[in-house]
Amino acid sequence: MDPITLHGPRLTLRPWRPSDLDPLFDINGDPDSMRHFPAAMTRAESDAWAERLQTHFEAHGWGFWVVEQRGGAPFVGVVGLMHIPWEAPFTPAVEIGWRISPGFRGRGFATEAARMALDFGFGAAALPEIVAFTVPGNVASWRLMERLGMRRAGTFDHPRLPEGHALRRHLLYRISAPG
Template identity: 70%
Template structure:
């Protein structure tokens, strides 16, 4: 599948470019932006994460898109869909997620881009369900999941974090295609 680009009122969700690595690192290397993740990333770790996102695009034609402001062309963050590569009670699954640049927070960009991603996932991909997860303390994230129409489905221990890691416990949210359709057209 050729890489997909999505257009919203204020954002373009586009495939990755090499010049996206530096603004991505501005998020991944920022302690405040990464406070709900296990660790701040080094530049090499951030670049490796971007390479995995590019690899997902190469394989599927979609993934975590670069969210770019349409008027300025500035890097607003990364938002999109990703196949989950690890095992849990709800996998195999496709997740929706977001990381917004500090300078672009509280502008509604995560919501706009997430709605574009859900429409693509349930429309063109015809996915039966999309999941999301976050730490219990990441209220802005789980509030957005609820605003998107996702429903809480308990907690799970993230399998990539050690048994005594303080961030191991995550909240799981889900939305089924039929619920998304009903919320838009019901």
């Protein structure tokens, strides 16, 4: 399927390029950026995650886009939509997620890009609902979910983390298509 590119006032959400792997690893390999995940990723793990994101893009024409600042930085981070590949009480579902490079945080880029992704999800992709999730300690992330109009829908234990893991409990957020 042909990949879709989205254009906003300040940002372009575009498909992946080989040159995106280095700046993605700059995020995924940074312990501070990954503090709400089980661990920072190795280069091989980051590249494998990028490959999974690209495979989703090839299958659906959309997914986690690379966020590019129009007339500026070619890589601000990644934001997008993805079918959740594991089982939980709320799956099957499509999630929205984001990872923004440290130098671009606090400028509203995650909010703008996430709104573009939601508009696409409820528009062209015709999704009935989109979910998001994070650990309770990731206040910046769940506040963004709330700014997007998502509503907290309880908690769940992430099935990819073992019993007793400090990050296993997650907050679940949902938003339904307008109308």
